[in-house]
Amino acid sequence: MIEEKNNVLCPFCGCLCDDGVVMVEDNKIIGTRNLCRIGHKKFETSQHGRAESPRIRKNGKLVPVTLEEAFDKAAEILANAERPLFYGWSATSVEATQVGCMLTEACRGSIDCTAAICHAPSLEAVQDQGAPLSTLGEVMNRADLIIYWGCNPMHAHPRHMSRYSVYPRGFFRRRGRKSRTIMVIDPRQTNTAKLADLHIQVSPASDHMLVHTFREIINSYDVTHETVSGIPADAIRETVEAIGQHQWAILFFGMGLTQQMGKDMNIDVAITLMHELNKYIGTKTTLMPMRGHFNVAGANITICAETGHPFAVDFSRGYPRYLPGETSAMDLLYRGEIDAMLNIGANPGTSFSNRALSHMAKIPLINIEPHNQQLLQLSDVVFSPAMVGIECEGTAYRMDNVPIKLRKVVEPSENCLPDVVILSEILKRVNELKGKGSWSECWGVQEGNGEVV
Amino acid sequence: MEKLYNLVTREERCVGCSNCVVVCPVNAYNDPAVASGKGPEQLDKVIMCVENGVVKILNMELCNGCGTCVMECPFDAIGLEV
Numbered sequence: 001m002i003e004e005k006n007n008v009l010c011p012f013c014g015c016l017c018d019d020g021v022v023m024v025e026d027n028k029i030i031g032t033r034n035l036c037r038i039g040h041k042k043f044e045t046s047q048h049g050r051a052e053s054p055r056i057r058k059n060g061k062l063v064p065v066t067l068e069e070a071f072d073k074a075a076e077i078l079a080n081a082e083r084p085l086f087y088g089w090s091a092t093s094v095e096a097t098q099v100g101c102m103l104t105e106a107c108r109g110s111i112d113c114t115a116a117i118c119h120a121p122s123l124e125a126v127q128d129q130g131a132p133l134s135t136l137g138e139v140m141n142r143a144d145l146i147i148y149w150g151c152n153p154m155h156a157h158p159r160h161m162s163r164y165s166v167y168p169r170g171f172f173r174r175r176g177r178k179s180r181t182i183m184v185i186d187p188r189q190t191n192t193a194k195l196a197d198l199h200i201q202v203s204p205a206s207d208h209m210l211v212h213t214f215r216e217i218i219n220s221y222d223v224t225h226e227t228v229s230g231i232p233a234d235a236i237r238e239t240v241e242a243i244g245q246h247q248w249a250i251l252f253f254g255m256g257l258t259q260q261m262g263k264d265m266n267i268d269v270a271i272t273l274m275h276e277l278n279k280y281i282g283t284k285t286t287l288m289p290m291r292g293h294f295n296v297a298g299a300n301i302t303i304c305a306e307t308g309h310p311f312a313v314d315f316s317r318g319y320p321r322y323l324p325g326e327t328s329a330m331d332l333l334y335r336g337e338i339d340a341m342l343n344i345g346a347n348p349g350t351s352f353s354n355r356a357l358s359h360m361a362k363i364p365l366i367n368i369e370p371h372n373q374q375l376l377q378l379s380d381v382v383f384s385p386a387m388v389g390i391e392c393e394g395t396a397y398r399m400d401n402v403p404i405k406l407r408k409v410v411e412p413s414e415n416c417l418p419d420v421v422i423l424s425e426i427l428k429r430v431n432e433l434k435g436k437g438s439w440s441e442c443w444g445v446q447e448g449n450g451e452v453v
Numbered sequence: 454m455e456k457l458y459n460l461v462t463r464e465e466r467c468v469g470c471s472n473c474v475v476v477c478p479v480n481a482y483n484d485p486a487v488a489s490g491k492g493p494e495q496l497d498k499v500i501m502c503v504e505n506g507v508v509k510i511l512n513m514e515l516c517n518g519c520g521t522c523v524m525e526c527p528f529d530a531i532g533l534e535v
Contacts, residue, residue: 021492032505034502036470039469162472168475170489177525
């Protein structure tokens with residue numbers, strides 16, 4: 001019998017769409033409704049190609065072993081390491097990240113999340129300047145100007161425009177799309193740009209200059225150049241005038257702004273521009289990073305709550321230190337300081353550089369990953385966990401930093417434990433090996449279900 | 454009376470963004486969930502919905518042929534054929 005599960009959250013991108021319908025028959029996912037192509041594929045393929053049990057590399061091959069043996073081996077690797085790295089955390093629950101922070105402290109290692117290679121400059125800029133933020137609900141009800149800068153939601157967050165920003169009818173925007181103006185700033189003619197009312201085709205890597213020119217005009221300075229970033233100065237003046245004619249604007253920005261030349265300085269000036277628009281023009285303006293993984297915002301928030309810093313936290317001295325560019329995953333791997341690594345909820349196999357991967361090949365690597373991914377070839381211990389939001393529950397933070405409880409849709413197979421249980425078991429053994437006495441006494445964690453109290 | 458137009462979908466081009474579903478004035482009028490950006494809750498009252506990641510026409514007889522959905526699809530995955 002086909003069972004329809006309503007209001008299922010989609011654990012793929014930062015949109016965390018909460019209106020999905022998943023069709024389940026005999027504990028198998030057979031179809032979805034209301035989810036985009038990417039979200040549908042995540043549900044459809046979640047039960048395919050899964051390993052039945054954990055695996056350990058013996059004589060160059062990954063061999064299936066019992067859970068106990070895998071936990072012992074993982075704990076042995078981490079307890080014997082001088083400077084282990086705990087990386088990922090973006091595609092798992094915040095509960096697992098919480099235990100991950102405890103594990104990092106117990107091992108005196110470093111913890112970093114995938115933000116280090118995407119929105120870390122945004123976080124640094126927010127630390128510099130503060131940020132005028134809003135929720136997606138406010139965007140839906142209030143925004144009449146939506147600016148997408150250096151991002152392409154039609155490809156990366158397909159339901160972003162229809163679910164939250166452009167098309168829904170809001171309380172003050174009763175006519176939906178007709179009540180709003182879309183502005184896209186991107187060097188390419190993207191599919192998002194095709195839907196825009198105004199597409200500013202800025203020259204590549206010159207966004208910083210364009211933001212400053214906006215600021216010059218707002219602060220009543222003369223723009224002395226005829227063109228800036230490939231855009232005529234008159235067109236920029238008209239754009240600022242157009243922005244000023246709106247009541248409530250939101251700037252969504254992506255990798256095009258954060259991973260450009262200038263990095264966090266681009267976001268710094270963008271935030272200053274938002275402040276100046278609020279102060280001098282009267283257009284109420286906020287901004288929001290387009291977070292990629294479904295819980296990358298949650299990873300930053302949890303690591304920040306546990307350690308005081310959002311990413312790249314190092315415990316090698318026994319207390320948390322935050323030095324981006326020195327204690328972030330890539331830099332530690334480049335310098336060859338890492339002697340063991342645990343990867344969870346990320347795929348560095350496709351996103352890390354060859355130089356970082358070549359060091360990862362030399363060190364013992366524990367991989368908590370449900371599917372076969374590129375990093376499997378380098379892994380020494382592999383756990384196949386239950387997928388958060390499909391096979392187990394958990395909490396995740398949407399791109400606007402709103403926590404949402406993910407739901408369980410199907411039962412996991414016998415040896416697929418939730419991430420939080422796997423990490424708790426490893427932490428328990430690490431503490432025993434390091435002679436820290438009872439694990440629950442040390443950390444205030446209830447034994448059995450791995451729940452943090 | 455038989456309609457002079459037909460709403461066609463090209464599933465291989467569709468990414469399931471739901472732009473067409475939400476922007477459609479008939480869908481929004483008939484189903485308040487769609488008006489606020491959500492997926493349809495009353496499937497017999499909407500023209501189309503996203504199923505298995507791609508758009509699917511459910512009730513062609515409700516379509517008035519305004520073409521709003523066609524204008525808001527950058528992938529050319531939905532169209533009106535005369």
